[in-house]
Amino acid sequence: MFKKKPQIKNLSPLRSSDRRKLADQIIADYKVHVPTLQEIDPAAVAAEGQASISNPTPALSSVRTSLVPETCLSARFTTHAGPSSTLVSGTVYVGAHPGQEERILWIQYGKDARLYPTVYTLWHNPGIVPLLHTPDFVVEKLRSGADLMTPGLVGGPPWPENAKEGSVIAVAGLEKLSVPIWVGICKIDVSSLGRVQGSKGAAVEGVHWEGDEIWNWSQTGSGGRAPPERIEDWEPAVESVKEGVRELNVDDNDEDDAHEEGGVALEPSDDAVQHGAEANGSNGVHEDAAEPEHEPSTAEVDEAFVKAFIYAIYNAKQDSDPPHYGMDFPLQPSFVVANMIQPHLRFQNQHYTIKKTSWKNTKKFIKHLDKTALVKSKDRNGGETVILDIDFDDEQIRTFTPYKLPKPKTTSTSTNGSAQATHGSGDPSLGQKLTLQTVYRASSKLVPDLIPSKTTFYTSSQISAFLKKYIENNPSLTTGTSSPRFVKLDSFIANNILSSNSSASDTRTLAIGEIARDALLKRILEDSHLCLPHWLLLRNGQTYDADNPDPSLKPKSGPPPHVNIVLEKRTGTKVVTRISGLELFGINPHLLGPELQKKCAGSASVGQLVGGKPGMMEVLVQGDHSDVVEKEVGRRGVDKRWAIVDDKTKKKKK
Template identity: 90%
Template sequence: MFKKKPQIKNLSPLRSSDRRKLADQIIADYKVHVPTLAEIDPTTTTADGQAPTSNPTPALSSVRTSLVPESCLSARFTTHAGPNSTLVSGTIYVGAHPGQEERILWIQYGKDAKLYPTVYTLWHNPGIVPLLHTPDFVVEKLRTGADLMTPGLVGGPPWPERAKQGTVIAVAGLEKPSVPIWVGICKIDISSLGRVQGSKGAAVEGVHWEGDELWNWSQIGSGGRAPPERIEDWEPTPEGVEEGVGKLDLEDNDEDDAQEGGVALEPSNIAGQSGAEGKGFNGVHEEGEPEHEPSTAEVDEAFVQAFIYAIYNAKKDGDPPHYGMDFPLQPSFVIANMIQPHLKFQNQHFTIKKTSWKNTKKFIKHLDKSALVKTKDRNGGETVILDIDFHDEKVRAFAPYKLPKPKTASATPNDGGQATSNGGSDPSLGQKLTLQTVYRASSKLVPDLIPSKTTYYTSSQISAFLKKYFENNPSLSTGTSSPRFVKLDPFIANNILSSNPSASDTRTLALGEIARDALLKRILDDSHLCLPHWLLLRNGQTYDPDNPDPALKPKSGPPPHVNIVLEKRTGTKVVTRISGLEVFGINPHLLGPELQKKCAGSASVGQLVGGKPGVMEVLVQGDHSDVVEKEVGRRGVDRRWVVVDDKTKKKKK
């Protein structure tokens, strides 16, 4: 629903009585269980153990505060939603959970007085709504505003009993099955469903999701907060959820489903999730894959061996005492940069969910118990690695094994379909990029100076038009103080200099003449006269304004640039953040490992905070702006297109 940014009015604090009423309404609507005195203390008499609303207990106050924090604010909002962009108005409730910034926690809109939780509320209040599951590739499509189709449900039957028509539900992907990232309303009675493959129509209508404008809202402008890795108190993953993906039947996914506007299940994606494309796992699909489905113990061993392999490589390539490792190591870095690249078998059977630990935190704790690493628990439940025993006997006796060949990345869409000549797996290496600026004239200049206001012109073409205008009006060049100057006529004075006038324009009008080059600069610099657009040309592409290529469409606004931000974290530690890569055809997932090697430090790739879903940033430990500039330069990015923001330096007062 909230694909477009809502217009939010001024926030105002809730009175304590209104906050309690709001919390009690939520408790009643969502049937939130509040322990009574009898449940807290079995010795309490029956009279003391009355309903929570009639006899408040400390537990009731705690539940109220968890649902609606004491510092809760409210504001009215308007937005356009739906296929017809219908105007929708309602109320948002903003609050801050302990140790975190303020976020939108509840939504109320339309004629219905029902309150809808955001993902921030669900992350702190497990179990208040039923939790459904769907494959991760479907989650990505749900983030575009599509409804969840019935065939996209996995994990049942049986389905959650509370998932009835009209109820609010949450949806999680299979990668993080305990973390809800999508909120919707049941359009059908899901609890009574049987086998969903072959069914048609939408099951859940989307209201809010991680990545939309409500998730992204923040008073301090910091953008959305990334979801946690795991929420232990949410309902456990329904039995057979992961196995259910491989059983999805695609034959009934016909045009009727597509007409509903929901998420279609693509055969290619199902095959990718299930790992089956016509024969079971007992057959050999790719070189290096085992001929049988591995046991949990085998997957555990593969993860431990992959971690030791990463330590072995670090010792081989780095210098003591830390061998290029920048501690503490985050869980995401351990999985992405140490485990995944060094797994002997890289397929759907070798994931953290298939291990006996089920999540990264318990895996790291296991390494700590084996005396291979030293760990520490941080606020929020995250476990980081503080140190590694590089001289452990398991590392000394490690025998390297053959790793699967990395899959070659495909060429970028705009490189003309040409194969890369660098021989590597990164198609952006060696590419040649050119930024070209073109202009679109306003009606003030048409047709006296420029022929059309729909055509894009280069600066040289606009200069030629201006020169031709002077030739057609020779009186403008006579009687001036210098041959470089021209007189002002009504067109120049009224249409050019009077458009967004400045102090220099006023002086020019008083003088009655202007330099030719100054007039051209005045036209090009004023967006009210010529709106600038940019084109990024790759590998020798050219743009002819007289005969434009339909595939090359100029984009308005300032030209793109690569952002390099240096900032301090946890005291004196400096990190380098790189974003804005995708527009230049650079894959952050390929650049990250390369920077890790070049910078001899840890690097990770994640969602850009405050950016659109799918826009990534690379984070490298340490100050490596020079290395980053060199690496993006090898990928065709000119130094003029790189913006470095050093936040580590103290600002001058």
């Protein structure tokens, strides 16, 4: 919630009575245990009688101080949160635990009177909320503002019995099991869940986490405090999950479809990345391959992937010339899967995917090929592993025997005879013809002497025709000029056009007393005080007629639209590609997302564009796939000039 920095007003101290009420409210809401006198000193109870059991004890004061320190301050705050950047207001409570600097300890916002603890409070008050666990790579996704999905829960069943719908919970990673670093609200009854593998939907909605602006706040501006390595009093809450955690192989899930920026992860396709270059050469026979009668073992899937890779190299040697046989090195992982592995797999079903192999992801698969000396690989682009070279004379390739390949997926043939994949036929933006046209609205300085109306939009050719007509109607402008290309300056040109901008070039022109015709036209079109530019996006042969404008075509002011393709690093080394600005070109992000997922052979998600207008979506793809994105939006009519690539992974020059 606090990805954006909140505006916190002046802090003011809490009165002692208000502090006690606040602490008592927290004790009641979170059912914080306050030790009784019998628990503290049974001998005193025996001496004073049973009536003393329920009397207030010094422990209550200690618990209050631990939750809400005596020097606690409060302040109102406002921030924008959520996919729609909704304005949120509330109160923060700031205090300092012994020996530590002041931090925000509690948050209250909206109409909800409940107070939410920050990680600083949880580190100092173990056990006040249920503690859930998730793999560390999921924690990194949570830090980006995503919700915790049900399949991301580990360590149960059983789950903490207090983790019910609407309750506040804490989340810790597997590296530091006893250190909560994320706070959220249960959206479902987690306590009643069984096994979560295969489940769908969000389990916990995020409120605050280690690394957000609330964690980062301090009066001295020193930034957030790093979490401790372990918290002993939280240890009892994690004993039940340690055994399950030991068996969890986090590395096998490093490419799972996690939810980024609140986006919805796209379901992986069983036949992902079927398209690409035609890789079944003359030696491959497209016949129905017999489906396996049983689910293959991991070793069988491994062998199928290696054989498919070798088959691709074998075909390349048959169809192209040495030394590289038509391959453009380095080979990206997405290219290896989409164009080499998938088209050459003996079986095309849900059992033969990279997740079913012993490597689990393409990076480890390429590393395995490197170990066998079949390829030479290298880690590049933020940890992505590429193939630099292939040993085309390897024994496995020379002795390879082609096998029958399954028939390609059903295709539909277009009028020009080219085959198009059926998955793309449902996207109306595919094959559309787009044209960006600039039109101008004249200012009152040009009306009516040069241009007839200041409410009508004109093209540059129309304005050129108006200027030509003006010159023809005033023969004195062309008499006695140094060249037929020049015109003299009359009072209208000098006062209404050249005087609108007191630049040095205009001053020189006024002194000379004449100006070239093309320079005069350029001067009119490029000065926004004379002609305000607007843009139109014309689809599939549309034209704009200024005399009889189409009501559906409304020129828009400002710079022309463009597709933003941003490359940036996430979680330290991993590179992601973010694509936005698609809607203005008639491209549906929810249709493009699955297509990019298949083309790039990686996970993709679609979510609200951060900082954008409500409804403006953003597609996020794992890895550097700017070339693939440019090609795909190009297929949808977006010219390369309208696609802007911003590579934030490169170091800025000093």
